[in-house]
Every structure is written in structure tokens, then in C-alpha cells.
Amino acid sequence: MFIYILLAIINGICIGISRSINGRLSINVGAFKASFWNHLVGFIFLTLLLVILGNFKVDHIAGAPLYSYLGGFLGVLFVAINSYVLPKIGGIMTILLVISGQMITGVLVEYKSGAALSTLLQFLGIAIIMLGVYVAKLSSLRREKN
Amino acid sequence: MNRTTDWLLAFAGGIILAVMINFNSLLAKHSTPSIASWVAHGAGAVVALFFVIIYARIFPSKRENSTQKAPLWAYFGGIPGALTVILAAITVNSSLALSGTLAFMLVGQVIFGIISDHFGLFGIAKRKFTLIDVFVIICILSGSVLLIFFRN
Numbered sequence A: 001m002f003i004y005i006l007l008a009i010i011n012g013i014c015i016g017i018s019r020s021i022n023g024r025l026s027i028n029v030g031a032f033k034a035s036f037w038n039h040l041v042g043f044i045f046l047t048l049l050l051v052i053l054g055n056f057k058v059d060h061i062a063g064a065p066l067y068s069y070l071g072g073f074l075g076v077l078f079v080a081i082n083s084y085v086l087p088k089i090g091g092i093m094t095i096l097l098v099i100s101g102q103m104i105t106g107v108l109v110e111y112k113s114g115a116a117l118s119t120l121l122q123f124l125g126i127a128i129i130m131l132g133v134y135v136a137k138l139s140s141l142r143r144e145k146n
Numbered sequence B: 001m002n003r004t005t006d007w008l009l010a011f012a013g014g015i016i017l018a019v020m021i022n023f024n025s026l027l028a029k030h031s032t033p034s035i036a037s038w039v040a041h042g043a044g045a046v047v048a049l050f051f052v053i054i055y056a057r058i059f060p061s062k063r064e065n066s067t068q069k070a071p072l073w074a075y076f077g078g079i080p081g082a083l084t085v086i087l088a089a090i091t092v093n094s095s096l097a098l099s100g101t102l103a104f105m106l107v108g109q110v111i112f113g114i115i116s117d118h119f120g121l122f123g124i125a126k127r128k129f130t131l132i133d134v135f136v137i138i139c140i141l142s143g144s145v146l147l148i149f150f151r152n
Helices: A002-029 A031-053 A066-089 A091-109 A116-145 B003-029 B033-058 B072-076 B078-092 B097-119 B131-149
Strands: none
Touching: A002 A031, A002 A066, A002 A091, A002 B072, A002 B078, A002 B097, A031 A066, A031 B033, A031 B072, A031 B078, A066 A091, A066 B003, A066 B033, A091 A116, A091 B003, A091 B097, A091 B131, A116 B003, A116 B131, B003 B033, B033 B078, B078 B097, B097 B131
């Protein structure tokens, strides 16, 4: 169990490293080029990895609906936006705002009416996240004034 | 652009990320998570190239600080990013399941964010950590954990 917890935490750190490196690149080459390099290098790396692991199973992918390929397009936008914003507002604030947007959207997209208790707790979750963002915004406004 | 716009952009990035994950999961159902990520990266590289070309056409004069060269390591952000899907595939299939994986990945991201701001890693400006930051982090993490573990 502990090793998997560690692995999941390391995974989060990998995400942070990747986004920071892309943010650094965008300072010199711009957000869209940073997004391009991220995807190209990731693609080459995954190609090598899949060949080495022998995991190339593409037999059923033709059955996937065409719109499921939109993920690649959204990924480009996400990396570009994240790279543009990160050098300006800092690592932790970028991460926290992205998490907030992601978690709230995730709940709304997947929302199914179910047990009252879990619906209540989901509302509470959204409210606590928004409170955090609000407090962060207040404190950053005060810092800008000083 | 002012800071509020940047904040809204970052939040919008999170919205895009959530929708992206839904599409990529759908693709993964028809293959494997790593194949889906491979396809998304390949398609993304082509789409990004289009964006780069179109952007250069619209703003031919606007060159980002191209006189200064980016360090070589700045081109390799795609590697830790691509590793993410492989690592997640391992932990999602363990006793952590999807919820636990998501929660601890958020923790890892926040740990990295704190460390990178504190030491100014990867060219980020150094920033002092305050008590308010701790409060904000606790709010956003605990709210997220509620959302992760109480899905209907």
C-alpha cells in the first residue's frame, strides 16, 4: 500500500515538473511552441516506451468515437495556457487554481443525482475550494497594494 | 494583462483539463491508457504545430524573447508528462483505486508547487510562504478530497 501511495505522490510531482519545465520554455519560445515541444517529445518518448514494453495494442481503437480524439486538441490548449500563466503567478498558485477548476468541472460533468448525503458533501467540497480561492485572491490583492 | 486575467486563465485551464481527461478516458476504453496517451500526444503535436503556424501568420512581428535561447532541458517537459499516464495505470489498478490515486497525485502536485516556489526551481521566481498559503492549500486539498471520495 505504502509503495503505491509513494508512487501516486511521485506521479503528482512528475506533473508539476513537466508543467514547470514547459512554463520555463514558454518564456523564450512562447506558449504554443512550448505546447508543441511538450507533445512531440512526449509522443517520441511514449513510442519508445511502448515498443520496449511491447504494449502496442491498437486493434480496437478504430471503434472509438471520433470526438474522443478531441482530447489531444484540448491537451494542446491546456499546456499552452498553463505555460503562459505559470511564470507569471508562480508554481503553487497555478497548481491550486488548475486543481480547483478541474475538480469542480469533474463533479459537474459527472453529476448524477444520488444519495442526499453525498450530494451535500459535494456542495460542501465545492464551497471549501471556492473559499480557498477567494482567500488567496484577497491576500494577493493586499500584497499587490503593499 | 493583469493578474486577475491570469488567475481566470489558470482556472479555465483546469476546466479544459477535466474535459480532456473525459475524452482521453473514452479513448482508453477502446485501447489502453498508454495507447490513448500516445494517440493524444501525436494528435496534439500536429494540432500544436497548426497553432504555431497560425499564430506566426497573425502576429508576424511578435517574436517572444527569441534572442535568448531556452536551456536544452526546457524542451523535455513532455517526458515527465508522458510518464504520468504509465504511473497512474499502475496505482489505479492497486488498492489505491482511482480515488486514492487522484487524491495522492494532488498532494504530490502541491508538495512540488511549495518546493518549487520556495527554492525558485525551473526558473520560477522565489516566493515566501505565508500562513495564508497554508490555509488556502488546506481548503483546496480538503475540498478536492471530499469531491473525490463522495462521487455518486
